[in-house]
Amino acid sequence: MINNISLAFVVLIASTQAYAVESLISLESHYSAKETADRFESIIKDKGFTVFARIDHQKNAAGVDLTLRPTEVIIFGNPKIGTQLMLCNQMAAIDLPQKVLISEDADNKVWLSYNNPQYIKQRHSITGCDKVIDKISGVLNTLSVAATAQ
Structure with a gap:
């Protein structure tokens, strides 16, 4: 019986992780x-x-006399896109407007990070709005690659 319970627990954890989405996307x-x-x-x-x-x-x-590696946040948006997401689920407004984090890590690498739209979809249980989520994902990716690539 303990083996069956252990197996069920492992299957539950594995299936939960299969549906988990990374909350941040980061590009060097x-x-x-x-x-x-x-x-x-x-x-x-x-x-x-x-x-x-x-x-x-x-x-x-x-x-305030503290030292921090370079760390900037840019808060931005476009109502034509953001409003579509809020129409899918108004609670998504807590994640809007969009933001990007530009930071330098301990190895002097610079990263541009943003909230993964798939995570926002999962966080707010948004259904039936895949086109909107895909559009936001594509726009954020295009903007981020343009800013970080040579």
Whole structure:
């Protein structure tokens, strides 16, 4: 009986992991953190997105006598896309507007990261809106690759 319970537990854990989605997508950048952030901001503005804020956490840390590797968050959006996601499930608004994190790790590698739209879909139990999720995924990927690739 213990073997059957153990087996059932392993199957349950394995099946749960099969449906788990990574919450963040990260791309390594070929540029410094500042240049990556500048490139991303320029690209999204050129594409008609609104930049709501650009937060320089490194600068804010220095303001309170703390040291932090380069870390910036850009908050941006486009109501034509974001509203479609909220129409699928209004609770998705907690994850909007979109954000990207540009950070430098301990190995001096620069990363651009963003919330995986598939994770947002799973988090809010969104059904019947795969076209919207796929569109958002494609747009975020295209913007991020443009900002990080040589």
